[in-house]
Amino acid sequence: MTTQAQATGPVNTIMMAGAAGLVVSLGLAFANLIGSGHAAFNSGSSGVTWGLPVVTYVFFSMASTGLAMVAAMAAMFGAKQYSPLIKRCTWLSIITLVAAFSSLALEMGHPFRMLWAVPLNFQPASALVWMGIFYSICLVILAIKFAKMHGGDFSGEGLVKAGFVGEVLALGTLGSAFGLMAMRPVWYGADVPLLFIACGAVIGVAFAVLINQLAYGMDDKAMPEGVRKVMTGSLPKLFAGTLGIYLAFLLFRTVNGLWTNAEGFEVVHAMVKSPWFVIEVVALVAAFYLMINESTRNVGNMQVVAAVAAILAMFIGRYEYVIGGQLVPLFKGSWVPGLISYTPSMTEWMITLMAFCLVFAGWAFGEKSLNLAAAPAEQ
Amino acid sequence: MAKWGMVIDLEKCTGCQACSTACQMENNRLPGENYQDVLYYTEGKQPTPKLQWFPRPCMQCENPSCMHVCPTKATYKTEDGVVLIDWNKCIGCKYCMIACPYGVRFYTDEKPLVEPNLKEVFKGEGDLSWNPPYKSPQQDNTKGIGIQPNGVVSKCTFCYHKISKAPKGTANLSNDDPALREFVPACVRTCPPTARYFGDLDNPNSEVNRVIAAKKGQRLLEHTGNKPQVYYVTGAGAAGGGSIPGGRSSANKA
Numbered sequence: 001m002t003t004q005a006q007a008t009g010p011v012n013t014i015m016m017a018g019a020a021g022l023v024v025s026l027g028l029a030f031a032n033l034i035g036s037g038h039a040a041f042n043s044g045s046s047g048v049t050w051g052l053p054v055v056t057y058v059f060f061s062m063a064s065t066g067l068a069m070v071a072a073m074a075a076m077f078g079a080k081q082y083s084p085l086i087k088r089c090t091w092l093s094i095i096t097l098v099a100a101f102s103s104l105a106l107e108m109g110h111p112f113r114m115l116w117a118v119p120l121n122f123q124p125a126s127a128l129v130w131m132g133i134f135y136s137i138c139l140v141i142l143a144i145k146f147a148k149m150h151g152g153d154f155s156g157e158g159l160v161k162a163g164f165v166g167e168v169l170a171l172g173t174l175g176s177a178f179g180l181m182a183m184r185p186v187w188y189g190a191d192v193p194l195l196f197i198a199c200g201a202v203i204g205v206a207f208a209v210l211i212n213q214l215a216y217g218m219d220d221k222a223m224p225e226g227v228r229k230v231m232t233g234s235l236p237k238l239f240a241g242t243l244g245i246y247l248a249f250l251l252f253r254t255v256n257g258l259w260t261n262a263e264g265f266e267v268v269h270a271m272v273k274s275p276w277f278v279i280e281v282v283a284l285v286a287a288f289y290l291m292i293n294e295s296t297r298n299v300g301n302m303q304v305v306a307a308v309a310a311i312l313a314m315f316i317g318r319y320e321y322v323i324g325g326q327l328v329p330l331f332k333g334s335w336v337p338g339l340i341s342y343t344p345s346m347t348e349w350m351i352t353l354m355a356f357c358l359v360f361a362g363w364a365f366g367e368k369s370l371n372l373a374a375a376p377a378e379q
Numbered sequence: 380m381a382k383w384g385m386v387i388d389l390e391k392c393t394g395c396q397a398c399s400t401a402c403q404m405e406n407n408r409l410p411g412e413n414y415q416d417v418l419y420y421t422e423g424k425q426p427t428p429k430l431q432w433f434p435r436p437c438m439q440c441e442n443p444s445c446m447h448v449c450p451t452k453a454t455y456k457t458e459d460g461v462v463l464i465d466w467n468k469c470i471g472c473k474y475c476m477i478a479c480p481y482g483v484r485f486y487t488d489e490k491p492l493v494e495p496n497l498k499e500v501f502k503g504e505g506d507l508s509w510n511p512p513y514k515s516p517q518q519d520n521t522k523g524i525g526i527q528p529n530g531v532v533s534k535c536t537f538c539y540h541k542i543s544k545a546p547k548g549t550a551n552l553s554n555d556d557p558a559l560r561e562f563v564p565a566c567v568r569t570c571p572p573t574a575r576y577f578g579d580l581d582n583p584n585s586e587v588n589r590v591i592a593a594k595k596g597q598r599l600l601e602h603t604g605n606k607p608q609v610y611y612v613t614g615a616g617a618a619g620g621g622s623i624p625g626g627r628s629s630a631n632k633a
Contacts, residue, residue: 037488037529037530038486038488038489038530039488039489039490039491041489042490043489044486044489044490045411045412045476045484045485045486045487045489046411046482049473049476049477049486050473050477108470108471108472108530109469109470109471109472109473109486109488109529109530109531109532110469110470110471110530110531111470113451113468113469113470114450114451114470114472117450117451117453117468117470118450118451118470121451121452121453121468122452123447123449123450123451123452125447125448126447126448126449126450126474127448128448128450128472128474129450132450177448177474180448181477181478182602182603182604183444183478183479183480183600183603184477326477329482330479330480330481330482331435331480331481331482331599331600
């Protein structure tokens with residue numbers, strides 16, 4: 001093992017801000033949930049059933065898979081230049097998965113009952129069961145791998161590969177949970193698991209770029225040689241590539257949605273008229289431009305701008321997909337001619353804020369206390 | 380074993396909502412969470428819009444997508460063809476509500492549709508969502524019957540607490556036979572124009588099969604493959620406005 005230069009970025013500030021945000025958001029969310037139960041949410045039986053907490057869950061599940069992909073680049077594809085990022089990305093993959101499940105747990109009616117009811121009443125036909133199994137296995141694998149790395153043992157590519165395969169299966173199954181729903185046309189399709197995996201790649205790489213820049217204060221001179229090489233070499237190119245693939249997905253799904261006469265796709269017309277869609281597209285195109293342009297690709301500040309823009313855009317995109325798929329009311333074709341109106345409640349926003357704060361506070365804690373800069377000796 | 384099914388004759392339905400009210404009383408439901416609703420809509424545009432209505436219980440599908448997606452098997456199908464929820468196993472993930480093509484599942488931990496919030500006025504004891512002054516004597520959480528606990532999903536049970544006690548071999552459950560009246564689902568029993576028929580779909584001599592055959596019974600959203608056990612019959616002689624609604628595209632063209 002080689003211990004690289006420790007983080008020099010604003011880690012303390014991020015940890016304090018994240019911890020404060022975590023306390024405030026959790027406090028408000030719990031106070032509202034204890035006071036009013038799930039009536040504190042604006043989702044409901046007659047409208048949007050899965051609200052913002054599920055959007056947050058999907059987003060951070062994707063982030064976790066994407067980060068596991070980056071961590072596995074060396075083991076899976078022989079891209080050894082990614083080895084210096086393995087510990088940091090593995091840690092963030094764990095943290096994002098915890099944030100995802102925390103958000104989901106606060107949305108569910110009986111999260112603790114799930115712990116015994118799912119294994120004792122195994123329903124193999126349910127995509128949620130397989131998703132839960134795959135993500136649980138991944139969490140264990142990632143935790144073991146991280147513990148080994150923390151003990152200085154970077155050997156054993158098998159665990160990393162298993163984590164990668166498990167995460168891809170888990171995210172693909174989450175995609176299936178939506179893609180299987182023939183009664184909800186915006187969600188339905190065999191390509192949806194692939195779309196989810198592509199989204200995971202964009203979000204994961206964006207987080208990898210962001211935390212590695214933040215760890216060293218966006219100063220490539222402060223970076224260890226291995227990290228600097230990958231941050232000014234293949235990672236921004238990978239970022240550009242994943243953004244390009246996702247932009248193509250977005251373009252064709254939007255065009256197809258606007259073109260079709262099929263019922264349910266009215267929501268795509270409403271979506272493109274929303275300012276959020278404009279923000280999403282502008283942010284993605286800007287991030288893509290910054291990462292394909294040689295003069296900006298390797299500049300730390302530009303990488304951070306691109307990563308933040310991509311994270312924002314991808315979150316908006318998950319909102320459009322998860323909520324948009326429910327805005328055409330089920331089986332209420334002609335008597336509800338418009339779309340369901342849904343605005344997340346303050347409690348729902350607090351759960352999202354909680355997840356983001358947990359991720360950033362958790363990452364900063366790891367940076368301070370868990371020597372995330374450690375890398376395999378050959379680096 | 381019977382395979383219970385229902386036929387709703389839209390030629391006879393007057394949209395009076397007696398079925399909804401009877402269901403509300405029988406199952407202690409509040410506005411916005413009725414197991415059985417009559418949905419009103421308009422067809423056509425000014426100057427000749429038509430008010431139409433459509434009664435909608437749970438379709439008790441043969442191949443229910445809500446059951447297949449449930450991660451804990453809390454939603455299950457009985458031997459006599461009714462889809463029920465075991466509230467003791469339900470984790471409140473709401474995937475069944477997402478997967479039901481007919482929108483007939485309810486999660487009641489929500490903002491009340493009307494004020495005052497009766498759940499606050501009559502607070503529930505233990506895990507139960509409320510404690511109404513009148514309630515049915517039955518409470519069977521394993522079948523989703525009675526007062527709904529917090530954090531779980533509920534749905535129409537075809538009044539399983541009644542129909543499951545019907546004598547074996549019963550072909551028809553209707554008001555016509557006083558000996559069977561207690562076993563008739565509340566919505567069927569109360570329907571003033573007798574627009575609802577209830578009986579054994581597996582019995583070729585049952586009234587439901589006779590009506591389905593005679594009036595070409597239709598099932599809704601067949602493309603989903605759910606195969607409802609609730610059939611609708613229509614006809615040119617419809618005096619009122621009971622009808623199966625068209626889709627959005629047809630509504631837009633109207």
